[in-house]
Amino acid sequence: MCTRAVGGLAHFIEEEGVPTTQISLIRPHTEAIKPPRALWVPFDLGRPLGVPNDAEFQKRVLLSVLKLFEESSGPVLRDFPEDAPTAKAADVVWACPVNPARKKIDLSDAGEMRAAFKKEMMELRAWYELAVKTQQRTTVGVSGLEMDQIVDFIGAFLDSVPANPREDISLAFSLNFAVDDLKAFYYEAAAAQPGSASPTAEELDNWFWGETAAAKVLFAVKDRCLKKDDKMMQLLGKILLIPMSQSSQFGPNFPAN
């Protein structure tokens, strides 16, 4: 939906006298909104520059979108001619180093789910810490909570409504950001393992949503959110906790009860 937002922003900013150019990830949205200058790219949502850790490819995208300033009139919408590079064949075999909870978890037992969830997080912690050291960076931190607190807070939703750990935002947003941090922790930990310099989004998604105890807990929490009266909680349950594509792919395999 961000392509819709940048299209509108471009109209307002250019009308105020500042020239704009933009990347478009959803061509039909840009065709309808008609911002002054736009470059459509055939990349995944969330990856407007195409691929991580490939400076030369990113620079080609960036130059293509900036060169639209050399056009004499608009609106102009061009297509970037290259797909995002994919991993080399030798790198494609990717598997997370930590064996996820192979043991069947009793989804009706909140205590058992929480225990499996916590154990899994603890097993991933060493990989996460390695990732932070290697990358000198982490995207975990939006919730402001420690990972132990995050696991306890999310797990509590299985059979109760926990207290809001933050005073400046609503309980629903606290949950939303805690889940964002949890996923970032898992993904960063998983990406640190040997075998592929840059695991694809699909590889990481299939592992997280298809194999982890964390995902089983999130599918159950999604179900709890749908039963709340709070509108933001319902929205979390509908589309904000779990990507729509993952709900339809893995959801039926993990019934909440």
Added chain:
Amino acid sequence: MARLEKMPEPERSHIAETKLPTFDTHPWVDGPALSKRRVAIVSTAGLHRRDDKPFTFDPGDNYRVIPGATAANELIMSHVSTNFDRSGFQQDWNIVFPLDRLHELCDDGYIESVAQFHYSFMGAMDPKNLEQSARKLAGLLKKDKVDAALLVPV
């Protein structure tokens, strides 16, 4: 790939059926050659510094300022949507916020300079709700001598 026809359902229909604003005007501002321009990034990825308040739809609270000296480890994302990939950003901030790449293009002479400040909105809303903020932001961009605003969605 973000080709609508290749997206899985129900994501494809959700995007295809999104209500889109339309505009009667076609603004166009000329400027100098690209090599003489000063570039600022305007993202809609819900980016902000680690200590900033996250995005929570508070009316009027529409964007965050990202100073040009912000380090990669200081930038995090509180976009409300989960329906886009974040693993790219986790591996390399340039994939959504290409500040290092802009500096390289500047060093190579493709652009004149990189702005002192960059900005991020959280783009999960009708952009007409962002109009006032965007128009004020244009004034701030002008004060920073920006004549090339690079808008980057997720």
